[in-house]
Amino acid sequence: FKLSLLQIAEVQTQTYLEWKEVHPPQLPKDAVPVFDKKSKQTLYVARLEDCTPCFYDSAKKSCSVSTFHGEFNLGHTVQNRKISFLLNKDNFEIFEWKKSSFGEVPPLPVETCNGYFIARNDFGLGYITDNSLITIGAKKQDTTENEVLTLNHDIKGQHLTITEYQIGSAKASENIAELKHFTASNKNCEAAKQQVKLDQGIDKTVSFLKTRTHTFGGTGETSVSGKVPLIISIGGKLGLKYDYSRLNSKTTSTVEKSLHSVSMEVQVPANHACSIVINSNTFTADVPFTGQLTRVYNNGEARRTLTDGIYSHQEVAEIQALVNPCTPLVDKKRC
Incomplete structure (x- = not known):
């Protein structure tokens, strides 16, 4: 998967x-x-x-x-x-x-x-x-x-246009984590098949913020446009689709809920228990970028400046279902 x-x-x-x-x-x-x-x-x-x-x-x-x-x-x-x-x-600041x-x-x-x-x-x-x-x-x-x-932070809105990613400066890593652990028990005298299923809702989030040295906060909406780098170009396994993002906060982000399902059939011997572990392999990459930030104030005045920052991407590249060796039940049934 x-x-x-x-x-x-x-x-x-x-x-x-x-x-x-x-x-x-x-x-x-x-x-x-x-x-x-x-x-x-x-x-x-x-x-x-x-x-x-x-x-x-x-x-x-x-x-x-x-x-x-x-x-x-x-x-x-x-x-x-x-x-x-x-x-x-x-x-840029007023x-x-x-x-x-x-x-x-x-x-x-x-x-x-x-x-x-x-x-x-x-x-x-x-x-x-x-x-x-x-x-x-x-x-x-x-x-x-x-x-x-x-x-003056009476801001109506901001727009960040990503112009370039420094792919050569990207830092990437992979991490394996356990999503779910199942135990399938069979107290009967004959082998039995059991269905193991994982349904999990996943929040997919994209957020952009800008980089400087003095924090003062701000108001208004921020939108982002530009190409998202293909993860295969920075050492990953999958390509990414472009996400347009918008939110009323210091960050610019969008959240989508997706339901993903993993299922498998396990043959459990009589009077045995089998454990199943579902792992995820997560790919992470930090990619520097440059762009232009446009800010519009409520009085109609607009300011523009060049900006830079880090695009941080996390993606579950692979999900694995592993069946461990089955073990006899302690309170097994006589057959």
């Missing part, structure tokens, strides 16, 4: 933001801009090695941080320090400022690390930590209404 039972394609669900260290500091591609209300300038989000946020001025080629001295926060530039910039690959009162942090905030959240008010740019706002060149604000930089 050869059955296609389980298929899974999986990539880690995360956003397209990352931190990139640049030394000496210079503005990299895809750096995230923020508008400073006080100076009316556009600066760029960065951080120091200790997670302290700083804001890079591309004209002055310097990064300013906030310090607290007496009752004022004095902005100063850092020299000869390692600086990491926040990057938004292909401008940012928005959300109001924050009394140090409350709204959902999906932009964090440098260790609890530093990018924020601003009319006095300048800064960050929230320990329920206070520290800004550049102004008094420390403990209870004022501020704005926190957040990700």
Whole structure:
């Protein structure tokens, strides 16, 4: 018996933001801009090695941080320090400022690390930590209404188009597992035939997620299109059919229930018992892929970016029914 039972394609669900260290500091591609209300300038989000946020001025080629001295926060530039910039690959993610009162942090905030959240008010740019706002060149604000930089995940839908599989980098393995164990007993004085049957419902699942380093989650529907690699091309025994997948969750998946049946006839000698074991041979393969992810927001705006991930395939390639040697019954009948 050869059955296609389980298929899974999986990539880690995360956003397209990352931190990139640049030394000496210079503005990299895809750096995230923020508008400073006080100076009316556009600066760029960065951080120091200790997670302290700083804001890079591309004209002055310097990064300013906030310090607290007496009752004022004095902005100063850092020299000869390692600086990491926040990057938004292909401008894929959308940012928005959300109001924050009394140090409350709204959902999906932009964090440098260790609890530093990018924020601003009319006095300048800064960050929230320990329920206070520290800004550049102004008094420390403990209870004022501020704005926190957040990700916009008001997403209507996403579509992942698989363009290529790196078959040469695939990793494959096989595993044998026991599905069912039967015992057929015959307490009669003549040999008897017994029918052994296994009916089992199998969930067939395909799911795709995308790969990045900062997890923030998301909403909306995701669909997937593209060719599924033939399992024979990566060392398997069977070919696969294409599956279109769709589900309201962080993953994109489809689940189908199929009923598979295995049956056999066993000749059981008089006053004997025979055991039957049904095993499955499962083939597993992890195949890297590349593709394009298109995201549409509820306001109608669309963003696109290239993506990569792992297509993980599991398939029961073979089912075997094995009859073990029959043994005499302990409480056998006299004949």
